[in-house]
Amino acid sequence: MVKMTLTGNADKVGKEMSEKMSLMKIAIAGNPNSGKTTVFNAITGKTEFAGNWPGVTIAKKEAFLKKKFNPYRTAIKIVDLPGTYSIVPFTGEEAITRDFILGEAPDVIINIVDGANISRSLFFTTQLLELGIPVVIAINKSDIVSKRGDAVDLEALSKELCCSVIPITASTEKGLNDLMREAIRAGKEEKPQTAPDFPVNNSDDEDMARQKFVDEIVEKCMVKKRDATKINLYDKIDRIVAHKWLGLPIFFAVMWAVFSFSIGGLGGYLSEYFNEVVFGEIVPDAVNRFLEGLNINPLLQALIVDGVIGGVGAVIGFLPLIMILFFCLALLEDSGYMARVALVFDRFFKKIGLSGKSIIPMIVGSGCAIPGVMATRTIEDVNEKRMTTILTPFVPCGAKLPIIALFSAVFFPDKGWVGPSMYLIAITIIVIGGLLLKKIFVWENTSQFILELPEYKLPSMKYAFWQMFEKAKAFILKATTIILVSNTLVWFAQAFGWNFRPVEDQGLSILATLGRAIAPLLIPLGFVGWQLAAAAITGFIAKENVVATLAVLLSVASEEALNVPGSALTQFFTPVTAFAYLVFNLFTPPCFAAIGAMNSEMGSKKWLFRALAFQLGVGYTLAMLASQAGSLIMYGKPASGFVPAIGVSILIFTGVVIMIRKAEVKRIKLGVEV
Amino acid sequence: MPLSKAKIGETYKIKGIEGKDKVKKFLFTLGCFEGQEITLISKLAGNYVVNIKDSRYAMDENMAKSIVLSA
Numbered sequence: 001m002v003k004m005t006l007t008g009n010a011d012k013v014g015k016e017m018s019e020k021m022s023l024m025k026i027a028i029a030g031n032p033n034s035g036k037t038t039v040f041n042a043i044t045g046k047t048e049f050a051g052n053w054p055g056v057t058i059a060k061k062e063a064f065l066k067k068k069f070n071p072y073r074t075a076i077k078i079v080d081l082p083g084t085y086s087i088v089p090f091t092g093e094e095a096i097t098r099d100f101i102l103g104e105a106p107d108v109i110i111n112i113v114d115g116a117n118i119s120r121s122l123f124f125t126t127q128l129l130e131l132g133i134p135v136v137i138a139i140n141k142s143d144i145v146s147k148r149g150d151a152v153d154l155e156a157l158s159k160e161l162c163c164s165v166i167p168i169t170a171s172t173e174k175g176l177n178d179l180m181r182e183a184i185r186a187g188k189e190e191k192p193q194t195a196p197d198f199p200v201n202n203s204d205d206e207d208m209a210r211q212k213f214v215d216e217i218v219e220k221c222m223v224k225k226r227d228a229t230k231i232n233l234y235d236k237i238d239r240i241v242a243h244k245w246l247g248l249p250i251f252f253a254v255m256w257a258v259f260s261f262s263i264g265g266l267g268g269y270l271s272e273y274f275n276e277v278v279f280g281e282i283v284p285d286a287v288n289r290f291l292e293g294l295n296i297n298p299l300l301q302a303l304i305v306d307g308v309i310g311g312v313g314a315v316i317g318f319l320p321l322i323m324i325l326f327f328c329l330a331l332l333e334d335s336g337y338m339a340r341v342a343l344v345f346d347r348f349f350k351k352i353g354l355s356g357k358s359i360i361p362m363i364v365g366s367g368c369a370i371p372g373v374m375a376t377r378t379i380e381d382v383n384e385k386r387m388t389t390i391l392t393p394f395v396p397c398g399a400k401l402p403i404i405a406l407f408s409a410v411f412f413p414d415k416g417w418v419g420p421s422m423y424l425i426a427i428t429i430i431v432i433g434g435l436l437l438k439k440i441f442v443w444e445n446t447s448q449f450i451l452e453l454p455e456y457k458l459p460s461m462k463y464a465f466w467q468m469f470e471k472a473k474a475f476i477l478k479a480t481t482i483i484l485v486s487n488t489l490v491w492f493a494q495a496f497g498w499n500f501r502p503v504e505d506q507g508l509s510i511l512a513t514l515g516r517a518i519a520p521l522l523i524p525l526g527f528v529g530w531q532l533a534a535a536a537i538t539g540f541i542a543k544e545n546v547v548a549t550l551a552v553l554l555s556v557a558s559e560e561a562l563n564v565p566g567s568a569l570t571q572f573f574t575p576v577t578a579f580a581y582l583v584f585n586l587f588t589p590p591c592f593a594a595i596g597a598m599n600s601e602m603g604s605k606k607w608l609f610r611a612l613a614f615q616l617g618v619g620y621t622l623a624m625l626a627s628q629a630g631s632l633i634m635y636g637k638p639a640s641g642f643v644p645a646i647g648v649s650i651l652i653f654t655g656v657v658i659m660i661r662k663a664e665v666k667r668i669k670l671g672v673e674v
Numbered sequence: 675m676p677l678s679k680a681k682i683g684e685t686y687k688i689k690g691i692e693g694k695d696k697v698k699k700f701l702f703t704l705g706c707f708e709g710q711e712i713t714l715i716s717k718l719a720g721n722y723v724v725n726i727k728d729s730r731y732a733m734d735e736n737m738a739k740s741i742v743l744s745a
Contacts, residue, residue, distance in 0.1 A: 085703035117728040120705050207702060228728045229685050229713040235723070235730075242718040242732075343732045347720040355734065356721075380696075448697055449734040453723065 526639025
């Protein structure tokens with residue numbers, strides 16, 4: 001490092017120097033689930049996602065220190081890093097920590113030490129101390145330490161490690177003032193960190209000597225009252241919630257409760273009010289009266305009322321539903337239960353070539369597929385990672401919730417099971433899809449699974465509310481930008497013909513011609529009408545668009561709100577084909593933004609293409625099956641397009657059989673076992 | 675004896691770790707290496723919940739087999 005600076009030209013050095021003068025950079029590093037992000041949020045006022053399980057933060061996050069903690073004029077930048085047990089990386093996300101610390105050289109490192117496991121955390125601490133950058137240690141969860149009856153001699157610890165040690169409780173912000181004061185002081189002082197001095201014997205390697213050194217310090221500085229090896233209450237809870245047979249039903253019951261509460265319960269009730277009264281009557285009536293008073297061009301009035309308010313309103317109406325879902329999910333994530341879910345699923349996922357680690361991206365994906373796909377970074381095994389990337393978008397994300405809610409409200413008003421059933425279908429698809437992927441592609445699974453089980457805690461209401469409003473903000477932002485723009489375009493495309501003149505008949509519009517070009521592909525699925533094709537296509541820009549586009553297109557046909565039983569939607573669907581259309585929109589590839597995330601995680605265009613083909617194939621086949629077989633069972637006759645459906649089914653079936661055969665041949669050649 | 679054959683509630687001394695270097699190194703950073711103590715807390719859904727130092731970890735059978743205990 002020193003050599004590089006010397007050989008670099010003077011300009012560059014000068015620039016670096018001045019940057020350093022004006023800006024102090026403080027990095028937060030520590031073990032997974034030690035509470036780094038909670039500290040980061042508290043001192044910067046950000047609301048980054050911080051779940052109670054290891055590996056939530058997958059990329060570094062930066063923000064400026066809140067004024068409350070910063071007595072100086074100079075801006076102080078805080079960087080939150082993914083957790084790691086060691087500076088030598090084990091998984092992809094840990095590499096970021098090492099690269100950042102070594103490459104970007106922050107002025108100070110705040111090392112968050114998990115008070116509940118000091119001896120393990122100090123291993124990483126000693127590695128940080130060797131970098132020469134001033135380190136301030138924050139012993140987090142100090143409330144847990146004292147509750148256990150353990151005691152840490154902070155002064156002795158500080159002396160042994162040659163740096164300040166501050167006790168904090170990140171969740172209640174206790175000690176953060178002291179911590180930041182100390183960190184800033186260390187940064188101003190710019191005194192290089194003294195590395196711990198421990199003898200490395202010839203027989204032991206360096207790591208072993210380090211562990212011994214840590215053990216000695218712990219011996220000297222800590223009095224432990226609690227015997228960690230004893231079976232405690234949490235272990236007993238684990239034995240129930242992660243039980244061989246009870247684990248899965250408990251998980252389903254919990255998820256069912258969450259989703260039916262947000263889709264059918266309070267969330268559904270509030271959304272209904274929003275959709276029918278606020279965006280169905282109050283707002284459009286008021287705007288209509290206002291615009292009529294202005295004597296505005298009727299076409300422009302239609303754009304504003306039917307296009308903008310109709311489309312965006314149809315999406316924003318679902319805001320309460322989304323807020324309540326995220327509130328419940330945040331409570332659940334904060335409790336520590338999700339790590340147990342990974343444990344429960346490990347056994348089943350093993351059978352399809354995945355491990356419990358894959359469940360975490362999928363749980364994150366129930367909020368949004370983009371961070372879900374990014375969370376696959378925590379998976380070491382490349383095949384397992386690819387498979388998880390392909391399967392994660394099958395979990396219905398928050399953006400798909402409005403589609404679910406709309407279709408269940410219109411077609412299944414008194415069947416509360418339809419909404420949550422989509423999540424059950426998602427899990428089934430993931431299992432079957434995984435089995436299929438394992439058969440189609442040749443790969444070996446060598447992954448071993450280990451996961452830290454965090455202690456349970458009472459979920460923080462404050463954090464859940466925070467998360468809820470953060471998600472609401474993001475949702476409104478999306479609705480008033482991407483969805484607003486695509487809606488305006490959709491409105492124009494359905495109101496104008498190719499000669500750019502308004503059309504009398506929507507069927508002659510630009511959108512109708514485009515929709516008709518795609519519509520034949522949907523015939524085997526029993527979906528008739530260019531409108532349905534158009535809505536599905538706009539869904540790739542953002543999934544909420546499916547609802548918004550249908551709202552715009554059907555507002556011309558009917559004055560009624562879209563989301564009431566018997567609305568204009570019923571002219572296109574029977575309840576069975578409506579269910580199939582829901583399946584189609586939920587389980588075909590995700591929106592473009594999520595496809596982008598898949599692209600960067602896959603790191604290869606070939607695999608991205610395979611993933612998209614697989615997702616499209618699965619969604620298409622499933623929708624076809626639901627539509628045709630469902631109609632046959634429920635109404636005694638198949639949906640329209642039955643003959644083409646048979647043809648397509650034969651094609652898909654043959655294709656899959658050929659791919660499996662090919663893979664078998666390749667497997668024998670390579671000597672890989674399934 | 676591998677960890678997969680250990681008794682629930684008992685504490686053992688680790689004799690060694692078998693398998694890939696990467697896994698060994700990772701376990702090492704958790705404090706799971708030769709000479710250290712490990713307690714089997716429960717067997718849940720095919721996984722082994724253990725106590726290493728002051729924390730609980732869940733590992734699958736594959737990994738549990740690679741941890742050798744002194745009997």
